[in-house]
Amino acid sequence: MELIDKLSILADAAKYDASCASSGAPKRSSRGKAGVGASDGMGICHSFTPDGRCVSLLKVLMTNFCLFDCQYCVNRRSSNIPRARFTPEEIVRLTLSFYRRNTISGLFLSSGIIRSSDYTMEQMIEVARQLREVHEFRGYIHLKAIPEADPKLLEQAGRYADRLSANVELPTLTSLKTLAPEKELGTIHSAMGQIREGIDAANDDARADARHPPRSANPKRQAPRYAPGGQSTQMIVGADATDDRTILQSAQQLYRSFRLKRVYYSAFSPIPERPAGLPQAAPPMLREHRLYQADFLIRTYGFQAEEILGGPGNLALDIDxxxxxxxxxxxxxxxxxxxxxxxxxxxxxxxxxxxxxxxxxxxxxxxxxxxxxxxxxxxxxxxxxxxxxxxxxxxxxxxxxxxxxxxxxxxxxxxxxxx
Structure with a gap:
């Protein structure tokens, strides 16, 4: 398969991961074919830094083959869609090509699970390793952490990536067992906990070096970085009957437990040949937007999820x-x-x-x-x-x-x- 054909398939397949995108993006849909240049294909996505700068990233999957059969996912094992797979060298070549033409500032790389979780994580780390060590790439790298992978691999990934993200996907254990029974919420939380510990340890080392600069032949030596941009996660909205109050309570607990930078919300998108039990239509995009607003109140204004929604139910759509x-x-x-x-x-x-x-x-x-x-x-x-x-x-x-x-x-x- 030609490289451009792979890019068309794997950039389009990556659009469902909102972990590096802002809310209010164009409507996402799996119905019909979208090329790399289409705005809803998101071959190049736009993220925003805390100071308001817009950053362009090459957003792709390493492959849309997957061992898992999550019902809400267009790339699930039983899905009848075109499949493709990049080699690490191909992703490196694409990233450098876009970067040198000043089209992107970095890479967002995720993947379906192939062979095993460890093998998939190793392939993604190899992309980051080649960019950093072989080509001395100093741009932004966001890697999707595979929760089932060996902890040593997550440790290695954090040394190359600016940010890691392990997606919980669904806000409750019941939802995960129903729609993604092959995934374990405990395993996902364990990975998030390891990432948090790695970030905390790196920050402690950096503070220690600042107080007591090391006496070495290299005065510029610093404590090794570990995911300095922190970690994030994603929850799908509208794939089941979970209400906004439960979603916000889950997000609040994730912020407290793992000190996440962001929880991203992705409105469920209808998929071809959808399994029984999934909604026929996507939820209103305004619902996703209201969740982002409520999330901002929790992260920044000191609101509690229970204050924003006093009882079960969803956020009002007509007012913020x-x-x-x-x-x-x-x-x-x-x-x-x-x-x-x-x-x-x-x-x-x-x-x-x-x-x-x-x-x-x-x-x-x-x-x-x-x-x-x-x-x-x-x-x-x-x-x-x-x-x-x-x-x-x-x-x-x-x-x-x-x-x-x-x-x-x-x-x-x-x-x-x-x-």
Missing amino acids: PKLAWALNHREAFPVDLNRAEPGMIGRVPGIGLRSVQRLVELRRHRKIRFQDLVALRCRLETLKPFVITQDYRPADAARDSQRLRETMTAPEPAQLALI
């Missing part, structure tokens, strides 16, 4: 989770921005964390006025019912949540046509 929380807790508002704790200011819809920091700094010098919120470019129409400043108090502070919600989610009137 932060606004929904504020509407459900009207007793906590309006918040006096000149007196409130920073954490409470951060819970005001329409005020982001940077604005919180600037408001706290500003009120050390003078009272906060409404015009300060304008200058900070806060979302004024959203925050008006929830704040008090020196010169502003909401006239509708006593309005009930339902009426306020109807006002804030009402569709905007259509614009008049210009004549």
Whole structure:
């Protein structure tokens, strides 16, 4: 098979792994053929760094052959799809070719399981080894960790990769046993725990070197890196009846247990010849987006999953989770921005964390006025019912949540046509 044909198949097959992609991507579907150049094929994907930079990555599978028969996966053993496989040398050649043409900044490499978990992991490590040691590649490398692989292989992978990810795929043990009975949640957690320990050990060594620089012939010697970009995972949304509250609770536990950088959410995509029991249609993409918003509240704003969704069920699609929380807790508002704790200011819809920091700094010098919120470019129409400043108090502070919600989610009137 020609290299371009392999790339067409294996880049398209990689699009279902959201572990390096942002939410709100074009609709993913397995129906029909998508070439490398198609935006939904994701031969080249775009990820975003914490400082907002967009990074382009070559995103491919080493192979879409797989020993496993996970029902939700288009690459499952029983799936009737075109198959292909790269050699490590071919992936290295593709990565360097794209990189030298300034098309990508790095590589995201995953794979189906072939022969054995150890063999598959060895092949992926060989790609990273050749890039780092033979070609002195300094770009970004993200490797998918195979949970069933020997721990020594995961240790080796972390020395070459900037980030590792072991996908839990489904949020509960029951879901995994139903849709992917050949996978073990305990094995996945064990791999994630090993990666965490490797990152912690590398960080401890780096701090020790900083305090007591080693006396050696090479003054530039540093503690060896291990996955300095941390680890991430992915959960599929909508492949079964698991609700958003359970998904967010599972994500929260993963953050606490393994100190993940990110949990990615991937809306289930209907697959050809789907097994019985899988949904006929994909969930709304807006559901995936709301989960990302709620996840951000957990990671950054200090919310608990139980706060965001007090009981079983899914997130509202018509409003974002932060606004929904504020509407459900009207007793906590309006918040006096000149007196409130920073954490409470951060819970005001329409005020982001940077604005919180600037408001706290500003009120050390003078009272906060409404015009300060304008200058900070806060979302004024959203925050008006929830704040008090020196010169502003909401006239509708006593309005009930339902009426306020109807006002804030009402569709905007259509614009008049210009004549």
